[in-house]
Amino acid sequence: MPLLWMTLLPFLGSIALGTRYIIAPQKKNMLYPVLSCLVLLVSFVLAIGMAFSVLGSEEVIVFDIGSWMSAGTYNFRARLYLDSLSSILTLLVTGIGFLVHLYSLGYMHEDPKVIKYFSYLNLFCGFMLVLITASSLPLLFVGWEGVGLCSFLLIGFWYQDQEKSFAGRKAFIVNRIGDAAFILAMALALHAFGSLEFSAISPIASVTHEHFAYHSIGNIEWIAILLFIGCMGKSAQFPLYLWLPDAMAGPTPVSALIHAATMVTAGVYVLGRCSALYASAPMASHIVTIVGIFTAFFAATVAIFQNDIKKVLAYSTVSQLGFMVLAMGVGAYAAGIFHLVTHAYFKGLLFLGAGSVIHGMHHEQDIRRMGGLKSRMVATTVTFMIGYLAIIGFPLMSGFFSKDHILHHVSLTGNAWYFIIVLLSALLTALYMTRLIALVFLGSNTRISLVKAQKIHESPNVMLIPLWILAFLSIVGGWKFFSFYPVLEKLFPTHAHGHALWHMTETSVAIISSVLVLLVAGFSMRYFLKAPVVIDKTPSSLEIAGQRQWYVDESLMQFGRYAMASLSKISNFIEKIIVDGLIGNIKFVVMSFARGLSAMVTGIPQSYVFFLLLGIVFIIYFSIGM
Template sequence: MTVSASQLLPWIAFLPLIGAFLNGLFGRRFSRRVVFTIGVGTVAIAFLLSLRAFFALQAVAIEQPLDPALRYTAWTWVASGLFQFDVAFFLDPLSGLMLLIVTGVGLLIHIYSTGYMGDDASVHRYFAYLNLFMFSMLILILGKNLFMLFVGWEGVGVCSYLLIGFWFTDDQKAQAGQKAFVVNRIGDFGFIIGVALLLYHARGSTDYDVLKWLFGDGAYGPFYDPWTLGACCLLMFVGAAGKSAQLPLYVWLPDAMAGPTPVSALIHAATMVTAGVYMMCRLSFMYTLSPVVMGVIASVGAATALAAALMALTQRDIKKVLAYSTVSQLGFMVLAVGVGAFTAAVFHLMTHAFFKALLFLGSGSVIYAMHHEQDIFKMGGLKKKLPITRATFLIGTLAIAGVPFLSGFYSKDEILWGVHSNQQLIAVPERATAAWGDDQRVYIGGRNGIVLKREGDQWEEERVPLTQTNIRGVSQAVLPDIRALAGDGQGTWWAAGSFGSIYRSGGRGWTLAHSLDGDPTHFNAAAAAGPNAAWFVGDRGVVVHYDGTEFKKVDVGSRVSLTAVAARSETEVYVGGASGTLLKYDGKAWGKVPGVGSAAVTGFAKLGNDLYGVSEDGGLLKLGAAGFEKVAFTAPGVAKGLQLRGITANADGKLVLVGRAVLQGKEGENAVYIEGLPSTGFGVLAGPTSGLFRAVAHGLGTTYATGDDKAMYAPAAAESGVVLERVASVPTKPWFHHILWVVATFSALLTAFYMFRLYFLTFEGQTRATPEAYDHCHETPSHMWGPLVILAILSIGGGWFGHSLYQWLSPVFATANTRLLLDDHHTLMAYVPTLFGAFGIAIAAVWYGLNSPVPRQLAERFPTVYRVLYNKFYVDELYHLAIVKPFRATARVVHEIIDRIFVDGALVHGAASIWSVLGRALRPLQNGNVQNYAVGIAVGLAIIIWLVGMKPTLW
């Protein structure tokens, strides 16, 4: 029987589980060789099957470049109504790469463990836990839905707890395991809430394919709630912060070094701690819809990278230095995710797995050779005793320091370049049918409640709150399309749209000001009539007036769709609509205004003291003494079919008309932008083919035309003359990315410094070890240094294939709302981090390679700074004082009062005492005297007869 590649996926995951089962239940009876064979063999077979599946995935990628994936559903675990959880497996380019990393690096660490843990009495338990971790990690990355990911997520957390506290007879190591477990539970609490909220928001599905269809392609209509989605992403990031050791939940990872060193290499460097990064990359199509959350993620990543690097500067424990280095490098990955550089994050995840596993295993060889000494100030001069370990450790150090042509250089440079070059972008809303501009700001409104705001040179995206409406008799909360915008020029702006919604802004955010109580009527136009006064018009002749105190629905005597409104003052208001409808309010009553033609009036604009309008049939109207009159004008280049949808006046005192027309010499219709005056003539600029400009506004010195193609257009100078420049997205907060780049680059400098400090103090110079320890120090056996050599090779060449990753992972990652800016300085930006890294290496070489007194002198001159760094900013002490001690005190009070007094005393012992006393009280009745029993029977019968004889009313 032929087994398909997709059917291999569950075998890859469950093979390590079989190893964990055998070693866990029967390992005590097995010889060490059998334990090693089972533990290593199951992972080796899983790695070979992973290669087979990966090659099959490559073939699928050629046949199906847009959806390269292997899928296999084993069974349905839970099915209840809309909720269904399948035990399903999924291999795409991202999970395929992670699969090779986990099984490949995991296999090397299993082989290394046969030497490092070979003499441990509980080696069978160690390999059972290690295999169980491999199973959990593989479930996490191969699962096809968030339910499977969560099973693996919790599984790796449990395995981490078991392996950190592996030597549980040592109280310090047991407490380290408990600390890791508790801190991760805090993060997991946020993750669980986020998944539950997403489950509700996604109508009962956690399948990646369904979620990507719902969110990745913007398939959600007006019921899509960006605030809920943002909350989901933020809560799940809390889980990622716990699992991937980000501020403020990083404190468990340095203490996790209490476990065996191979555990640190596998779980706390190469695999488990990257689970949070993997989760966010997997859900990139959701995170890119939440730019605020992305900014939070980037900020936390940058802060973590810097804080952990500072903490590593003064550490003495060889594994603690690597632990804080891991936290810092995870910060780099999270930073990359936050700026939308998902491929760079995965690239660094891969190279970090190589060189950090190498460094941890190298430190394990040093600890093994030095009889478990971990203080680097009690080492030195080990390069003669450990030549292979030293050479491979140096390669890993060069890689993490970002030395050119090693793997870490390429991946870290991609992150730093991405941080500097990827400016956060705001997309122009789809179907942008509303625009407003003045000297203070510009607003563009479109679908799903999105309002794009420009203030100065800065663009921001704002979203209006949900509104309630009745759809088929059911009240629902929806996001309206923004169809009208207006401002009074004095700090109040209005937005109105579908489902009878009206919003107000004072400059920061929007609030729901009024709705039509469930009436799904759509507003089409708005106009400010003075400070805190406005008019809104819509379908079926609906007009709403706000007089500064309340909203009133006004009957204007018409039931046609109203599409334009202009307020010259509070007592002179004009409304236009379908069938050439023109109405005027004179402060007392509404009346009809003579107009021209039967085409819909689509817009008004003030130019000086004049009021102009446009109609759908291409007419330009001007208000005169007798009403609106049609103004003759020519639009050069327009052949026929001119339709006008919007009008405004620009800073040059000219009218700007927008719509569409058939241009001379072209087939089909074009969106058109017409600028000029009837007295001097007009010029025409062509917009997108088959397009339609629906709105136009002038503000902050620029005129913007918007329409259907998710872009806005503005006149711009070109070699051929003035053209319409298409803008689909605009950058926001460029200074924010510059700050992130500075922080990340400085963190890279610190990384190079403290890693070479570690190298020089461990391997170079004169030894500071005891003579006995130094004399007995020797190179580790081949099954321990062999994995080091392989990892060293990967640390050198693992970055050479980075550019291929962009093509390989492109079908997976959503295009973030970022723009890669290839300016004239991008080459310089690639060299600056390298120069900073070289500077850090040089300082470490002078201070520690040449045994300079400068570090000691600096510590003596700035003792407070040294103590703060050495004690890791006293974060652990702060947590202990603010959280642990109050929690333990509360637990003691609860134990003494509730548990001992109430539960044990009142409920348990009290209940027992009551029945004991009652038994003793009733004991005399059972004395064996037949006469007493007869008396009791007689009394009982008498009572019964008396009760039976009573009147019914007494019952």
């Protein structure tokens, strides 16, 4: 029962707020948003309660809702399922969800449509929980689509601005491409396995560290690849990442919750949930790895050149998602999920901190116009710095542990190129994040316009408390008592690889990467603090290219336009030649037939009689049956 309530409550909250909004859209009443926060708090408490019995043990909590659909021999039940993996993620969603709700009370305070906002936010959390606790692919897909919908609603929340609504639309459409692949994967899986329950497709056994024997199933590679394409859409891998930077048009808490902590990690969760599947599909896993590595590196290079604080964080998210995905690809499922958790901590923190900065700077988002905020917004600075240290992998922070695990497993593959590129991506992370904090918080405040400089203020407590909590988690997330990693390790089967690259142990990897990261951070700090930042200088072509994500977005849009144009030309041709031709031909045939027949009407009665007799003869002939 607690499982059902945990998942159902956010929906009820959303409906309640939605009804209130529909009844009286003009009047603002802060009671309702507070109510929605409490809803999520209750869900969080329930999640904790259930985690006690589920985490680390074999136990699972199941709640069967009922028979959902049946077609022919297939029967789908809607069932909620909580094992260790889901439990961790429910804690994450409800916990960070609650913090974001709290934060939004302050951030969205002045917005007239705040009730609608919280309704959507609750709805999102509800769908996310459905996604996580689903016991079968179709129910997961319901949550999947639901969060896509809420993402669209929330990104385009200020839809009066056309660009923002386009961003929402773009998110939905790019997502849809992934969804199409997801549906195909479901169809293939149904055909191959006869059922879409996870217990049939990909059982995660904590006890046995063997692989499920899939050797008799045929299309496994295709199922895995198609499923991964679906994940690419949700988790913003190249080339389906396009929507995420544009999604920054939505309110910052939305970016924190959806695009840092929860929705984008849904794809990684699916990869983890189906880990047994991918463990038996080496080619698909290979593809996953390559896409992940490429995404991680690519997004990091773009992030260096961005000037909007949220865009930097957006590309950073894409890059970190690449890390998670590549971890899943090389078989380090536990490391990938663990990075998901720590990333939720520090990226959520970073986004909320950015929101605080934006709020304090009265909606200024260009980092070139910021500087030296450390003296004016102390709490924000401190928490943001903690998040910064976590993301670059400063030793003993949570990010250090998760990134380290990933690097270690990449080195275990024995592939030098993989390791080098991944390490490089980590260093680039350090580079762009250092640039960010150097330009925003450190240095002098001379770049800020005078008007704004007078009005800078620290954010209210209701926004700061979540920051502190997340900062705390970012620090201790990897430590003994707080870390989920041991639980995860028990959950996923590990397989032995070949020799480690250059015979590095885990510790040596950690040391090398930390040293390099610190070096990069130090150097870039010096560089960015010293380098002059002129706002209105014409950017070099490199910078332009970098800003425009190396023209990926534009080229894809062009390609899309071209494809549509050719498609319409083809249809035009088909219409003209085939349809018109066919009708013209039919007309010709009918006309000639009619002309032939009318030749029989001569006007002479004898011929009429002749044909009459002919007909009668035939009738008699055939009726007698001679």
